[in-house]
Amino acid sequence: MSGSKDDMRNDGVRRLEKKAADAFEASVRGLDAETRSRLNRGRQRALAELGIGTRFRPWLQWVPAAGVAAVVALAIFTWSGRPPADTAPAVADFEILLNTDDLEMLEELEFYSWIELDEGEGANGNVG
Amino acid sequence: MSACTEGFAVSCTGELESGVGALRREQELNRFFADVEARALRIAEIAVRNREDALDLVQDAMIRLVRNYADRDREEWTPLFYRILQNRVRDFQRRQNVRNRVIAWFGRSSDPEDDYDPIAAAPDPDGRTPDESLESQEAMQELERALAALPARQREAFMLRNFEGLDVAQTAAAMGISDGSVKTHYSRAVHSLRDTLGEHWS
Structure with a gap:
């Protein structure tokens, strides 16, 4: 039921x-x-x-890879103990430019560049 | 000369595969939405009792699904889509309630029945005789009124199970509740509808 x-x-x-x-x-x-x-x-x-x-x-997909590459390069540069030889002049240049005693040099930068170029050519001439 | 030569062949193949994959995914999503959108609209419309608002809610749910879940398996889209839609409907109803309270406080009528015109909201006829069409429209209007009187959870469970055809597990996922709760809400909804709609419905 x-x-x-x-x-x-x-x-x-x-x-x-x-x-x-x-x-x-x-x-x-x-x-x-x-x-x-x-x-x-x-x-x-x-x-x-x-x-x-x-x-x-589409370029956004490369951002993570570029970031990783930049970090790796910075790490190698920092942990190597000393900078590569070809970067030494650049560091020295910065030290000079940041030294307040040499501020006058900034005004005659073009002249000192010419001297450096001239000396380089002279040295090459001596070797040759 | 093609960019995809020699050393670049591997990366180009990868790009082609990802491009084809993206296109296939877009086609799958397009088919999914085309299949579900009309029913979703009617379900949202029954819940919020306004077609314009329902259209906005459905589009918003589509956009959110694409943004957040496009990479999920096809089988997961239906419960995810309805979960998003139900959440949007609930948010909408909460805002409407607040709005109605504010309007009522200022002394204006806030009865949603005032704004709801079942004839205007009724669908157009589709190849049926006028009598059949009228009977179907009247049945749907009667059903909508009965559904509107149900508690929200019972209405959601009934519409997802009966209108969209989701099984208990899918309905539970869409509503964010347990299988047992779905069964309880659905059973109560059916019995309330039987009581409201009367003998000729059952």
Whole structure:
């Protein structure tokens, strides 16, 4: 007896579920063209987000690699104990330029550059 | 001369593969949205009772899915998308409640029934006879009124299970609750709807 009641209730639930689902599907099928067009435009706007950050800025994918390379180069430079030989003049130049006693030299930088060039050529001439 | 020669061949192949992969993903997402968007709109519209707001909420949910979960497996998109949408709907309803309280405080009517026109919100007919169309529209309007009277969680569980066809686990993921809670909410929703809609619905 109670089994029969349960069956009837279950049948009623199933009918309600089916009728609700059918009414809902009919309302979805009945959506007007303008609404469907607006949904389509919204979808395209959402899909456009997919390209941002990769398609339109492809160089960004190299930023992490460049950062790692820069850190590695700095680490090698720092931990080697002394700078490479060819960087020594550059460091010396900075020391000179930052020395307040030699500020006058800044005003005649072009002259001292000429002297250095002239001496270099003379030395090459002696060797040759 | 092609850029993809000799030493560059490996990296170019990788780029091509990633490009093809991105295109395939975009096509999959496009198909997914095209499949789900109309039902999602109607579900959001039933919840917020306004088509314009529902369109905004669905588009927002699409954008958030693309931004945050485009790289997930296709099977995960449906519960994720509905979880985002349900969260957006709840946020919207909270703001609406605050707005209605403020409006009521200033002495204006804030009854949402005033703004809701079921005839205007009803869908257009689609190849059915006028009688069939009218009957279907009336049934849907009746159902929407009954759904509007349900607690939010029961309404969500019913719409996700019955309208979108999600299983219990997917519905639980979409609602952020346990499987058991989904079953409870759904069962209560069905019985409330039976009581509200009467004999001819069941």
